[in-house]
């Protein structure tokens with residue numbers, strides 16, 4: 001089978017398309033023929049190993065799993081002897097950031113992990129981007145214990161995480177102020193944002209509203225910059241470590257004093273969460289934003305675009321027609 005392979009960590013150019021051995025589903029596993037995947041910041045982060053710490057999961061000296069692609073949508077081709085939830089021919093989507101595989105023609109995943117049946121009306125391209133940005137957004141929203149009526153600011157509302165965060169926050173009943181580029185104002189309004197700050201013409205740190213929660217979904221701000229915008233016990237979360245990994249240290253120190261604080265939650269995705277996201281999609285309460293679509297052969301360009309920090313929502317990778 002064909003797969004996008006990286007045998008060493010590095011720039012987008014380390015990947016190549018190779019013939020590799022088709023995996024076989026063990027007892028509890030499902031073999032999926034992949035039609036669509038995405039190219040996202042998770043794949044890019046594990047491929048580059050820019051943060052050395054990522055190697056503790058994916059291999060210290062070289063990648064343990066050489067085909068990335070944490071998101072996938074496709075058709076179940078084979079099932080292991082003990083698989084109960086899925087059958088051959090099921091249309092499925094899911095997320096796997098342990099052994100990956102979405103950037104290959106076939107992948108295997110344990111049926112008890114984050115895999116679910118694609119909602120009826122959705123294409124593979126629509127189903128593949130349901131999980132990545134949204135589960136990061138959800139983990140952060142849950143950590144901040146957002147309640148209905150609370151004021152929340154999302155900085156970077158047009159990324160995969162930010163665009164999911166705006167929609168999920170509306171689901172939880174928050175009053176959402178979204179910070180985005182002029183060109184994306186209409187998009188962000190369509191996601192449900194109540195207020196919009198155009199970062200090209202306004203400085204969001206000068207806002208007069210106070211917030212229960214500031215979520216920097218692109219990791220471009222700092223707690224220091226945002227502190228004066230937070231209510232007394234307000235919470236700040238960023239998707240990046242910050243300067244000198246300050247967000248990790250602030251997450252350890254600020255909660256001690258009981259006032260404004262930084263959190264740095266570990267993202268979680270499992271069966272329950274994928275089914276929750278699926279339910280929101282079915283009820284039309286969440287729709288992943290999609291941007292460009294690339295073919296397998298264009299993977300290097302796709303990575304370069306994703307790593308430019310300019311994508312709007314999610315980038316699709318077509319694996320099969």
Ligand SMILES: NC(=O)c1ccc[n+]([C@@H]2O[C@H](COP(=O)([O-])OP(=O)(O)OC[C@H]3O[C@@H](n4cnc5c(N)ncnc54)[C@H](OP(=O)(O)O)[C@@H]3O)[C@@H](O)[C@H]2O)c1
Nearest residue numbers: 041042045156158159160161181218219239309310311312
């Ligand atoms: N290491 C990992 O495993 C990992 C995994 C997932 C995510 N992350 C981190 O999480 C963050 C978000 O990821 P993502 O995939 O959601 O992001 P993304 O899709 O790459 O975000 C790009 C978006 O951010 C907007 N943006 C860029 N600069 C901005 C600024 N100064 N102010 C406001 N918006 C700005 C861009 O819109 P405009 O340019 O049009 O404004 C674009 O829509 C990234 O920092 C990423 O590194 C890391």
